[in-house]
Amino acid sequence: MAEVKKYEEPRIGVFVCHCGTNIAGSIDIKAVMEYASTLPNVVIADDYQYMCSTPGQNKIGEAIEEQKLTGVVVAACSPRLHEPTFRAATKEGGLNPFRFEMANIREQNSWVHMHQPEEATDKAKDAVRIAVAKASLLEDLIPKSVPVERAAMVVGGGVGGMQAALDLASAGIKTYLVEKEPSIGGKMSQLDKTFPTLDCSQCILTPKMVDVYRHENIELLTYTEVEAVEGYIGNFDVTLRKKARGVMTPDEATERGIIGGGCNGCGDCEDVCPVIRPNPFELGMSPMKAIYIYHAQVSPLIYTIDFDSCVKCGLCVDVCGDKKAIELDAQDTFETVKVGTIVLATGYDIFPVEEKHEWGYKNYDNVITSLEFERLICASGPTGGHLIRPSDGATPKKVGFVLCAGSRDNTGVGKPYCSRFCCMYSLKHAHQIIEKIPGAVPYIFYMDIRSFGKMYEEFYYRIQDEGAKFIRGRVANIQEDPVTKNLHINTEDTLLGRPIDVEVDMVVLAAAVQPAAETEATRRLFGVSCSQDGWLLEAHPKLNPCGTTTAGVYLAGVCQGPKDIPDTVAQAEGAASAASIPIHRGEVELEPYFAVCIEDICAGCGMCINLCPYQALALVEKDGRTVMQVTEAKCKGCGTCGGFCPGGAIRMQHFTTPQIVAQIDAFLLGGEQ
Amino acid sequence: MAVKKDYKDQTLAERLRDRKYYVPDSNPEFVKEVEKIGQTPAHMCFQCGTCTGSCPSAPRSTYRIRLFMRKINLGLEEEILTDPDLWLCTTCYSCTDRCPRDLAPTDAIMAMRNLAARRDIVPRNFLKTAQAIYASGHGVPNNDANRAARVKLGLDAEPDTTHKYPEYLEGIRKIMDHYGLKERADKILAEEG
Known part of the structure; x- marks a missing residue:
C-alpha cells in the first residue's frame, strides 16, 4: 500500500x-x-x-x-x-x-x-x-493490479474471427475459437467470388481454415456456444456449451479407448442416412441428410448429426463400423475455460427482405437474394454454377439487380444504414452473368454506387464498360407476368426524369444485413453495449473502433457494423492486437471504484450478497463477527450494494455518500453554505 | 410497350400520351452506332453533370447535354433525332475538356446530327448555311459593312479566301457534291416550301 x-x-x-x-x-x-x-x-x-x-x-x-x-x-x-x-x-x-x-x-x-x-x-x-x-x-x-490469464477467446469463426484467432495464436497466446456451426468459414465460405479482384472466395479462405485447424495455439471449438461469462479483464471464466454432435473426432475416440477410431470424414454414414432435409448452407436450395457436412471443404472435417431430424435408425452406426465414431445418445457437454481477453466476431444475417412486400421475394419465383445468387453461380453450389430461374430452370438473359433492398430505409421495416458491400457485390454479380451467359444483360437499379474502397471505383468502371446497364432509381415495385413468370421492374429513371418499366427474366435483391440472430444474447453475456440498430458498440467510433466499454472485450468484423472482407480482416487484426496487449503486459490496473465494507458498522445481515450483479460480495467471519467482504477485482463499482445497505456500512470509493451529497447541496443551494 | 389510348381530341391525346420508358420501345444498338460515328465510348457516361454545367448553351436554352448522353444509353433514338435541341450545341468542346471519364460528348452530339441528317432532319438555318458555303465558300459571306470595316483597318476589302480567289470555289463544291450536301439541302428546303 x-x-x-x-x-x-x-x-x-x-x-x-x-x-x-x-x-x-x-x-x-x-x-x-x-x-x-x-x-x-x-x-x-x-x-x-x-x-x-x-x-x-x-x-x-x-x-x-x-x-x-x-x-x-x-x-x-x-x-x-x-x-x-x-x-x-x-x-x-x-x-x-x-x-x-x-x-x-x-x-x-x-x-x-x-x-x-x-x-x-x-x-x-x-x-x-x-x-x-x-x-x-x-x-x-x-x-489494484490483477494478473492476466495468458489465453484469449474469439467468438465466431467467420473470416474475422479466424483472422483474430490466427493473429493471437501466432503472437504466442493460447486461443479458443468458438463457432456455433459445425464448421468455421462463416458467410465468406458461401460466396463464389470476391470483389474487386474476383478471387474465388473458397480458394483464398480454405488455406486460412486449414491454418486455424492446424495451429498449435488454437483450440478450435466448433458446434459450441457461449453459455455463461463471469469475471473481468484478465480473468474471464467462460462456460461453453458443446452441442451434442453425435460424432466423435479421432482424438475423442482415442480418449475413450477406441484406438484408430473416430470420424475420418469418409461420408459412408451420409449415404445410408434415410432422412432428407433442406441444406441451410445452400439456403435450402439443395437437400441434406440428418448426418451431414455442409460442403466438401469444411474444417474440421467431422460429420454432425442434426438430432432435431435424426430418427435414430442406427444405419449410420452400422456402416461406420470399427471406427465407432457415432454416438446416437450424445448429450450437450459443458466446459469452463479461463481467458484474459475476448474478441467478439459474431457477424451478420441477411435482412428478411420478404418484409418489403413491394419486391415480391418469396412471392414471385424468380426474385432471389444476393446470397442465393452466390450459391447458384458457384461451381460447388446446388446447380453446379449454372444460374437458373427457379420458375422453369431456364437460363436468365436479362437480370435486374435491386440495390438498397432494405438498406437506407427509415420506414421501420428496413434498415436506416447503408449495408456497405451490396454495391460492390452487385457489380461483381453483373460481371459474372456477362462472363457466364452469352448475351446476358444486367440492369443495376441504384441510388448511388458506393465504390469507396481501394480499386473499387476502377471495378465499377470496368463493369460499366463490360455492358452493365445502370438505372438510377430505387425500385418502387416489381410485378410478375403470371404466364412467363418474367418480372417488370418499375422505378423512375431519375436521370431521365421519367418512370421506367424494365422487363427482366430474374431479379436479384441486394438485401440489407443485420446483426446475427445470436448477437443480442451474446453481447449481454459479455456486457457489451449495442447501438440502436443492434450492431455492437465500439468504445470510440474513430479512436477505439476495436475496443468496447467492457475492459478486455474487443470487436472484429460485421458484428460492429457492416463492412466488407478487407475491412473485416483489418479490424480483426486490430482487435487481436488490442486483445494481446493486456496478455503480454501480464497484469492490468483496475480503477479503484470498488465497494468497501466498513466492518465496524456492518451487521452481517447479508442482504447485499444476492443484490450484487457480479457475485463480488461474500460473508466472512472476522474477529468473531460475520461481516461482508468485497472481491475487489470482481466489483464494478455499480453502487447497488452501497445504495441498499440498511446500516450505511458500504462505502463506494470515489462516489462516497458525503461526496455525492456535497455535489447535490452545491447544486441546490447555489453555493450557499 | 407504351400504352396507346384512343382520344378523339388530338391535343388531349398528345397531352395524356404514355411517357413511361419501356425497354422494347428503344433501340439497344443506337449507342453502338453513336460510338462508331462519334468515336467516343458514350456508354461509359456516369451522369455527373459536368457537361451541362460547362455548357454555354444550357443556361440560355433547354439544351441538356447530360440528358442526351442518358438518352443515348437508353436507346431513345426516335426521341433524340427528332429533338430540335440536338442542334443547340455550339461545339465549343468545354464538356469534352472537362468530362471526368474522358468522353467527348460534343462528338456524340455531332454523330447524332449525322444520323438525323440521314433522315433529312436538319433545321433550316443549317441548310441555308450549307447553301451559302456552296455559293460563296463561306457560311457567313462577306458584305459591304464588313468590307468598309476591313478597308478602314488597312486590310484588303476581301479576305484571302474564296472571296479573293474564286477559282478555288470549284474545289469546295467538289467536296460538297461528293457528299451530296447542297443537293440534299436544296431538296429538304424545297419540300418544306
Missing part, C-alpha cells in the same frame, strides 16, 4: 478550458473563472486555450506545487475524452491522480447551448461549483 497523504484543509485549483472556440465561443470563460475563485476552498482559478496541451497540463502541475493543492478541477470536455490526460497531469504534479474532478462544459453545455451564451455561462458556473464541492472531499485511491 502506497503512502496515503493527510491534508488538513482542502485547497482546490480550478482550470477552465477555452477549447479554441468550442467552449469560449458561447461561454464567458473569464466570468466562470472569476466566479470559481469566489468558491469555498478554491485557492487558484486559471484558464487556457487548450488545457489538454502540454502548457495547459503544466499549469496544473505548477499550481499543485505552488499552491499546495489537494484537489484539481478542470472545466473542459467530457471525462470520456480527457479524464486520463488530466489524471496523469495531476499525478505528475505530485497529487494522487484520483484527486481530480472534471466539469463537462463542452458536450453537455457549449455544444448544446451554442446560441444562449448567458444561460450557458450560468450553467458552466453550476458545473464548476458542483465539481469543486466534490473535489474538496476527494481522497487518495490506489488502483
Whole structure:
C-alpha cells in the first residue's frame, strides 16, 4: 500500500478550458473563472486555450506545487475524452491522480447551448461549483493490479474471427475459437467470388481454415456456444456449451479407448442416412441428410448429426463400423475455460427482405437474394454454377439487380444504414452473368454506387464498360407476368426524369444485413453495449473502433457494423492486437471504484450478497463477527450494494455518500453554505 | 410497350400520351452506332453533370447535354433525332475538356446530327448555311459593312479566301457534291416550301 497523504484543509485549483472556440465561443470563460475563485476552498482559478496541451497540463502541475493543492478541477470536455490526460497531469504534479474532478462544459453545455451564451455561462458556473464541492472531499485511491490469464477467446469463426484467432495464436497466446456451426468459414465460405479482384472466395479462405485447424495455439471449438461469462479483464471464466454432435473426432475416440477410431470424414454414414432435409448452407436450395457436412471443404472435417431430424435408425452406426465414431445418445457437454481477453466476431444475417412486400421475394419465383445468387453461380453450389430461374430452370438473359433492398430505409421495416458491400457485390454479380451467359444483360437499379474502397471505383468502371446497364432509381415495385413468370421492374429513371418499366427474366435483391440472430444474447453475456440498430458498440467510433466499454472485450468484423472482407480482416487484426496487449503486459490496473465494507458498522445481515450483479460480495467471519467482504477485482463499482445497505456500512470509493451529497447541496443551494 | 389510348381530341391525346420508358420501345444498338460515328465510348457516361454545367448553351436554352448522353444509353433514338435541341450545341468542346471519364460528348452530339441528317432532319438555318458555303465558300459571306470595316483597318476589302480567289470555289463544291450536301439541302428546303 502506497503512502496515503493527510491534508488538513482542502485547497482546490480550478482550470477552465477555452477549447479554441468550442467552449469560449458561447461561454464567458473569464466570468466562470472569476466566479470559481469566489468558491469555498478554491485557492487558484486559471484558464487556457487548450488545457489538454502540454502548457495547459503544466499549469496544473505548477499550481499543485505552488499552491499546495489537494484537489484539481478542470472545466473542459467530457471525462470520456480527457479524464486520463488530466489524471496523469495531476499525478505528475505530485497529487494522487484520483484527486481530480472534471466539469463537462463542452458536450453537455457549449455544444448544446451554442446560441444562449448567458444561460450557458450560468450553467458552466453550476458545473464548476458542483465539481469543486466534490473535489474538496476527494481522497487518495490506489488502483489494484490483477494478473492476466495468458489465453484469449474469439467468438465466431467467420473470416474475422479466424483472422483474430490466427493473429493471437501466432503472437504466442493460447486461443479458443468458438463457432456455433459445425464448421468455421462463416458467410465468406458461401460466396463464389470476391470483389474487386474476383478471387474465388473458397480458394483464398480454405488455406486460412486449414491454418486455424492446424495451429498449435488454437483450440478450435466448433458446434459450441457461449453459455455463461463471469469475471473481468484478465480473468474471464467462460462456460461453453458443446452441442451434442453425435460424432466423435479421432482424438475423442482415442480418449475413450477406441484406438484408430473416430470420424475420418469418409461420408459412408451420409449415404445410408434415410432422412432428407433442406441444406441451410445452400439456403435450402439443395437437400441434406440428418448426418451431414455442409460442403466438401469444411474444417474440421467431422460429420454432425442434426438430432432435431435424426430418427435414430442406427444405419449410420452400422456402416461406420470399427471406427465407432457415432454416438446416437450424445448429450450437450459443458466446459469452463479461463481467458484474459475476448474478441467478439459474431457477424451478420441477411435482412428478411420478404418484409418489403413491394419486391415480391418469396412471392414471385424468380426474385432471389444476393446470397442465393452466390450459391447458384458457384461451381460447388446446388446447380453446379449454372444460374437458373427457379420458375422453369431456364437460363436468365436479362437480370435486374435491386440495390438498397432494405438498406437506407427509415420506414421501420428496413434498415436506416447503408449495408456497405451490396454495391460492390452487385457489380461483381453483373460481371459474372456477362462472363457466364452469352448475351446476358444486367440492369443495376441504384441510388448511388458506393465504390469507396481501394480499386473499387476502377471495378465499377470496368463493369460499366463490360455492358452493365445502370438505372438510377430505387425500385418502387416489381410485378410478375403470371404466364412467363418474367418480372417488370418499375422505378423512375431519375436521370431521365421519367418512370421506367424494365422487363427482366430474374431479379436479384441486394438485401440489407443485420446483426446475427445470436448477437443480442451474446453481447449481454459479455456486457457489451449495442447501438440502436443492434450492431455492437465500439468504445470510440474513430479512436477505439476495436475496443468496447467492457475492459478486455474487443470487436472484429460485421458484428460492429457492416463492412466488407478487407475491412473485416483489418479490424480483426486490430482487435487481436488490442486483445494481446493486456496478455503480454501480464497484469492490468483496475480503477479503484470498488465497494468497501466498513466492518465496524456492518451487521452481517447479508442482504447485499444476492443484490450484487457480479457475485463480488461474500460473508466472512472476522474477529468473531460475520461481516461482508468485497472481491475487489470482481466489483464494478455499480453502487447497488452501497445504495441498499440498511446500516450505511458500504462505502463506494470515489462516489462516497458525503461526496455525492456535497455535489447535490452545491447544486441546490447555489453555493450557499 | 407504351400504352396507346384512343382520344378523339388530338391535343388531349398528345397531352395524356404514355411517357413511361419501356425497354422494347428503344433501340439497344443506337449507342453502338453513336460510338462508331462519334468515336467516343458514350456508354461509359456516369451522369455527373459536368457537361451541362460547362455548357454555354444550357443556361440560355433547354439544351441538356447530360440528358442526351442518358438518352443515348437508353436507346431513345426516335426521341433524340427528332429533338430540335440536338442542334443547340455550339461545339465549343468545354464538356469534352472537362468530362471526368474522358468522353467527348460534343462528338456524340455531332454523330447524332449525322444520323438525323440521314433522315433529312436538319433545321433550316443549317441548310441555308450549307447553301451559302456552296455559293460563296463561306457560311457567313462577306458584305459591304464588313468590307468598309476591313478597308478602314488597312486590310484588303476581301479576305484571302474564296472571296479573293474564286477559282478555288470549284474545289469546295467538289467536296460538297461528293457528299451530296447542297443537293440534299436544296431538296429538304424545297419540300418544306
